[in-house]
Amino acid sequence: MKKLILVAAIAAATTVGSVNAATIYEGKGLTYKLKGDWQVQLRDNASKTKDAEVEFDDLELKNSVTYDLGNGLKAFGQLDFGFKDAAEDKQSGSKLEEAYLGLDFGMAAVAVGKQNNAADEFGVEGAYEHAVSEDAFDAAGQTDGDDVIRLDVATDNFTLITSTELEAEGENSAGDASFEIFAATSVGGVELAAAYQTIDKTAGDVDSWGLSAATKLGSVALAADYSSRDTGSVDLDTYNVVAKFKASKTTTFALGLTEEETSASTDATQIYANVTYKFPAQKNVSVFAEISDIDEDGKDLDLDVLAGMRIKF
Template sequence: MKKLILVAAIAATSAGAVNAATIYEGKGLTYKLKGDLQVQLRDNASQTKDAEIEFDDLELKNSVIYDLGSGMKAFGQLDFGFKNAAEDKSDYNGSQLEEAYIGIDFGGFAVAAGKQNYATDEFGVEGAYEHYEAEDAFDEIATDGDDVIRFDASTDNFTLVASTELKAEGEGSENGSSYDLFVATELGGVELAAAYQTYKKTPSSDSLDSWGLSAAVDLGSVELGADYSTTDTGTEDLDIYNLMAKFEATDTTSVGVGVTQQELDSSTDVTQVYANVTYKFPTQKNVSLFAEVSDIDEDGKDLDLDMLMGMRIKF
């Protein structure tokens, strides 16, 4: 599940960023490289498709941080993904630029501008390796953009993220505009979060409003989480529910179970029930093996089990 940490702007300036390899550090400059390589064999629920090798993710993330003194840092982020190229998608012959932004961290507060995730991308509890449909309402609409200004702020138990994507009307990057807000806090050991988005696909489109609530608790060997989000897709209302539990079976093995329910006003409902297991090597916790099986129930469709197994390496 997602924790109360800033995973974009402020996290990029953290000298102790998780899984990041420090390539150079000196004279107030730090350059970090982070990788996430996941390859899996998957036979999805469709009866018309055979099993294949999937890539999710294949990412390299570059972070440049300058210490400006007086508690301030300047940072830049440049991230590349290779998933589409690896899967021979026709529109991608090489890498795909996923994030490119710069900003300033003032210590507990940061502002960044560029190609990056919306504030609402932080929403939700995580349980499944693969979702048959969108994992939440924001994922259904939009969670990132090219002309994004984002503000991140945090204290010991409170997180606030706000972002806006400019209309950029008439420019080549005119592909959507939004206002997004994410807030989270911890009360009595329970992590509570809320998110809101108003989005326009084009400058002349009607606004699509989405919001969501989530709760999560870490009980040591067991983590529990739930979220609810809803949106107006432009033609009908969409509600998505998530329930998940994660159990630490041993020091190296965890088991996750959960359900995702998608409800539309006039269309068929979709329910995904899943279970997965993850093994992390005791000498290298950033290397893991995993497997997952999901049962998909969609009215009017005869679907098989969605099954996958794979390996992940992070640094």
């Protein structure tokens, strides 16, 4: 589940490490942090042909290493593993999700390797599970890659991220080349963001772009985004509208709508509501529940219902 846009949060994410991570070792200019994100849920999805099951989303271990090189320069490395597919008997062992090295210059950082690209930062939806694509970039199917070069630039009120995926023709990691750019800022209490991606495919370029806005009114956060994908044949438009209500220091409710419209007349709409409770003694431990009503052309669907627990560190 993505969070609503927060420029400060995005800026903090552009450097290695996290406030949630556990520091395993720190000394002689070296910092090693381990971050975990484990989510297990009982879900009866919208399909009438499938029974309820225990789902894993996600089971991740993230390893971050930072070396202080002096004069404001840092070297960093990231090695992340996911165990979701292994837990659901889809594969044996772990899955390498991210593996990259880079240099942090303070306001800017450059990283090279297997990682998310700039388009992955876009989006304001607030659902735990999505029946349709979260946005046009997600629908395009290339928000990460094995041969990504990424540049992050961040200030207190502005974030700019650019990335490119190499084609790597002839190599085991060969794929479609791409270029992405994401920018976010705050104007008069409104968080604004824009993103663009072009993917060089054999059948023709796939171009996607999106705009989003978010604001807070007391204990209520409101956000919306629009994104579009052009493949040259079937076009896609995706809308997200979400409101989050903080009922107390521990409890948050969310209501949202995601609508997907295509030029092939295969439209889909998801309306969802969820509640999250964070334990007051440990905010990184939470329980949640969600219900979604899904209307997808050509499909006879039930309500999508889930409840689960999440632990982060």
